[in-house]
Amino acid sequence: MYQVSDSTALLRAHKRLLSRAPSSPRVARTVVLLGLTSLITDISAEMVATVLPLYLVYIGGFTPLAYGVIDGLYQGATSLVGLASGFIGDRFRRHKDVAATGYGLSAVSKLLLAVGGTAVSGVGAIVLLDRIGKGIRTAPRDTMISLSTPKESLGTAFGVHRALDTTGAVIGPILAFAMLAIAPLAFHSLFIVSFCIALVGVGILVLLVQPQRVKGAAAAEERPAPSLRGAFGLMRIPRYRSLVIAGAALSLATASDAFIFLTLQKKLDLGVSMFPLLFVGSSAIYMVLAVPVGRLADRIGRGRVLIGGYALLLGVYATLLLPSGGWALLFVALGLLGAYYAATDGVLMALGSAIVPDEVRGSGLALLGTATSIARLVASLLFGALWTVWGIHAAVAWFGVALVAAIALAAFLLRRTHEHQLA
Amino acid sequence: MSTSSPSRRRIVAFALLLAGCVAVAVVALVAGAKSGGSKAKATAGAANVLPAAKAKGEPMVVYTVDDGHRRGSGQVAIAPLATPNEHRTLTSLACDRVYFSAAGAGICLARRGGFAAGYEAKMFGPDLKVRHTLPLDGIPSRTRVSPDGRYAATTLFVTGDSYADAGSFSTRTTIIDLKTGRTVANLEDFVVLRGQRRITAIDVNFWGVTFARDSDRFFATVATGGKTYLIEGSVRAREAHVIQENVECPSLSPDGTRIAFKKRTDSNDTPWHLTVLDLATMRETPLTEQRSVDDQVEWLDDKNVLYGVDGAIWTARADGTGEPTRFIDHASSPAVVRY
Numbered sequence A: 001m002y003q004v005s006d007s008t009a010l011l012r013a014h015k016r017l018l019s020r021a022p023s024s025p026r027v028a029r030t031v032v033l034l035g036l037t038s039l040i041t042d043i044s045a046e047m048v049a050t051v052l053p054l055y056l057v058y059i060g061g062f063t064p065l066a067y068g069v070i071d072g073l074y075q076g077a078t079s080l081v082g083l084a085s086g087f088i089g090d091r092f093r094r095h096k097d098v099a100a101t102g103y104g105l106s107a108v109s110k111l112l113l114a115v116g117g118t119a120v121s122g123v124g125a126i127v128l129l130d131r132i133g134k135g136i137r138t139a140p141r142d143t144m145i146s147l148s149t150p151k152e153s154l155g156t157a158f159g160v161h162r163a164l165d166t167t168g169a170v171i172g173p174i175l176a177f178a179m180l181a182i183a184p185l186a187f188h189s190l191f192i193v194s195f196c197i198a199l200v201g202v203g204i205l206v207l208l209v210q211p212q213r214v215k216g217a218a219a220a221e222e223r224p225a226p227s228l229r230g231a232f233g234l235m236r237i238p239r240y241r242s243l244v245i246a247g248a249a250l251s252l253a254t255a256s257d258a259f260i261f262l263t264l265q266k267k268l269d270l271g272v273s274m275f276p277l278l279f280v281g282s283s284a285i286y287m288v289l290a291v292p293v294g295r296l297a298d299r300i301g302r303g304r305v306l307i308g309g310y311a312l313l314l315g316v317y318a319t320l321l322l323p324s325g326g327w328a329l330l331f332v333a334l335g336l337l338g339a340y341y342a343a344t345d346g347v348l349m350a351l352g353s354a355i356v357p358d359e360v361r362g363s364g365l366a367l368l369g370t371a372t373s374i375a376r377l378v379a380s381l382l383f384g385a386l387w388t389v390w391g392i393h394a395a396v397a398w399f400g401v402a403l404v405a406a407i408a409l410a411a412f413l414l415r416r417t418h419e420h421q422l423a
Numbered sequence B: 001m002s003t004s005s006p007s008r009r010r011i012v013a014f015a016l017l018l019a020g021c022v023a024v025a026v027v028a029l030v031a032g033a034k035s036g037g038s039k040a041k042a043t044a045g046a047a048n049v050l051p052a053a054k055a056k057g058e059p060m061v062v063y064t065v066d067d068g069h070r071r072g073s074g075q076v077a078i079a080p081l082a083t084p085n086e087h088r089t090l091t092s093l094a095c096d097r098v099y100f101s102a103a104g105a106g107i108c109l110a111r112r113g114g115f116a117a118g119y120e121a122k123m124f125g126p127d128l129k130v131r132h133t134l135p136l137d138g139i140p141s142r143t144r145v146s147p148d149g150r151y152a153a154t155t156l157f158v159t160g161d162s163y164a165d166a167g168s169f170s171t172r173t174t175i176i177d178l179k180t181g182r183t184v185a186n187l188e189d190f191v192v193l194r195g196q197r198r199i200t201a202i203d204v205n206f207w208g209v210t211f212a213r214d215s216d217r218f219f220a221t222v223a224t225g226g227k228t229y230l231i232e233g234s235v236r237a238r239e240a241h242v243i244q245e246n247v248e249c250p251s252l253s254p255d256g257t258r259i260a261f262k263k264r265t266d267s268n269d270t271p272w273h274l275t276v277l278d279l280a281t282m283r284e285t286p287l288t289e290q291r292s293v294d295d296q297v298e299w300l301d302d303k304n305v306l307y308g309v310d311g312a313i314w315t316a317r318a319d320g321t322g323e324p325t326r327f328i329d330h331a332s333s334p335a336v337v338r339y
Helices: A002-018 A029-059 A064-092 A095-115 A120-147 A151-182 A187-208 A218-222 A228-236 A238-252 A257-268 A272-300 A302-321 A327-355 A358-390 A392-422 B008-034 B046-056
Strands: B060-065 B074-080 B089-095 B097-101 B105-111 B119-124 B130-136 B139-145 B151-159 B169-177 B182-186 B191-194 B205-211 B217-224 B227-234 B239-245 B248-252 B258-264 B272-278 B284-286 B304-309 B312-317 B325-328 B331-337
Touching: A029 A095, A029 A120, A029 A151, A029 A187, A064 A095, A064 A120, A064 A228, A064 A358, A095 A120, A095 A187, A120 A151, A120 A327, A120 A358, A151 A187, A151 A272, A151 A302, A151 A327, A151 B008, A187 B008, A228 A238, A228 A358, A238 A327, A238 A358, A238 A392, A257 A272, A257 A302, A257 A327, A257 A358, A257 A392, A272 A302, A272 A327, A302 A327, A302 A392, A327 A358, A358 A392, B046 B060, B046 B074, B046 B089, B060 B089, B060 B097, B074 B331, B089 B097, B089 B105, B089 B119, B097 B139, B105 B139, B105 B151, B119 B139, B119 B151, B139 B205, B151 B205, B191 B227, B217 B239, B217 B248, B227 B258, B272 B304, B304 B331, B325 B331
Parallel strands: B097 B331, B169 B205, B191 B239, B205 B248, B312 B331
Antiparallel strands: B060 B074, B060 B331, B074 B089, B097 B105, B105 B119, B119 B130, B139 B151, B151 B169, B169 B182, B205 B217, B217 B227, B227 B239, B248 B258, B258 B272, B272 B284, B304 B312, B312 B325
16 A cells, blocks of 8 residues: 555645645545445435325325324434444444444335335334434544644634535535426336436445545554543533533524525415525535535634624524515525534534543544434424424514524533633 | 555545436436326317316316326316216326315416426416416415416415524415406404414414405414314405314305315324314214325305315215215315306
């Protein structure tokens, strides 16, 4: 391998010379390859997610009501799977294998959809398999990103990954619609194409990603494998505990983008066909801003950027409460929403990665991810209930008040974190 | 920082995987594009069939031909109600759902051609000429025309219109003015009362409109909180109220006294049972059809109903006696034209 790595080093030096911004931090090859894995997997996943409701109607017998309930259950169940996969990755130091299992399960689920029968219960089980795969892969993948990145450029690394990931989420629905335009109602062909794409994603991970470790990480190899108790002991680290509490509190005051889009749709009286476009619009902003915002986080402080991101979400709420509508409002809301995602999603994981020791990184990131995703699920239920009882404006206003409180709490908790860092 | 590049062998393996996946994907895509069914030709003189039947006072049935290979759009056929299998006329229309009222107005929910995927509503007259088209935001589920031919109602499945998850879906039911070809109302904007309380939940869905003779009064299903209800309302007043629980896809009998509908059962294998509700007594009569029927029933006359199940149109007695019999083979979406 000596020769190969040597030539890579040469190539890198060469690239650095050619680069216009020689001082800009670059990200590890692993991060880019994991980003590409996510990009390709997300194309495949979003293709299916886009047409699945149509497919369920097409094969018949599935009422709209049932789908929402099942989906909510799946989300809860899969976030718990993530906890286990984070811990297993730590315990056996096999983050890549665990992640590959997750990506593999999701790929297999597409094959099952393609060749499987058209029984609705079967489709439900297959969707569950896909969600479990997603639950499994997230924590070990983020762990690999963080373990192959020096601490000072974690924000940038997660920014690069999320930018690539979101690119896939934008391409997927567009590809699905294009395919259905060429081959109307050819759902099984679409599932096969989705499976092929997913397989390429798994191929990148299994064949091309070779986890690198940053300096100092090698020492972790000599330490004993973490026990379950050791993983739970994470909560005894004050900075980590503060971060989990801050993340969960902020998530509890976060209205899901589905709600935000629905509010915008009602406000501006948009057609239903606009719905995917709202998603594509905010994702495009997220995609563009993820890297620069990640860099900013590395420079001025990740806690500040995270809190700034939630201030942007507060701005989204404000646009929803404004009396007048118009297209300008739509663009402002989507822009703020995309920027909010860029400033929070990857940055939270970068914050966690900087705090959690290498040997329990998987468990730490999984717990952080699970805590925030469960908080978001609770927030969605609360928002729905507020909307039903008091109406759309009251729901947004209450969430705004809660978000101000959560931001204040997070600012306090993360400021303490900062002091610890200095001490 | 130690880095290691993937070995040559791994890169070759990946290239092979990539090539294989692209090849399979292309084959799948081509196969999918080719699977579009070929359409039989329209029978000559199809445009004159309905006007001629009207002149003779002969009741007809309009339906879509179900070729069994694919669901979705089927060619529209017209046949005399007395001999539906023997004398069918194929038209140039292809629809997922079709309905026609003896007043001379019909609606066809069809897939739009060309690159722009989607559906549209084609509004046609007795000569089968399309007068108006309206793009549809979703997948067609139900459609009906009021007896006087003034309004049509359509129910579509739409995606991403629910708070639970962006991937879940719901229904959208609108009323179209057939004279102008424009949407005049969305049932979600109606004031819907359950007892004294207005239903304001955001999880409400409406489907399956059926019109009364005056075209203003209508019945439909509203779903909220995991339950379905029968509502009776007024298009002009933009309001409706709940009159019964657990009623889906209502269909008002020609004499206006009963509602045929699909009633949700406890079973997942046979989720619905066809039932008739007497509006005067609110008594329900289950029909003898034992299969689960997912269709909006059409009344053959005041004593019998028609519905699509297992790729054919069947008929059953509305009083809950007798055995269902096959009415038209390879067909769905029946509309009885009462000339």
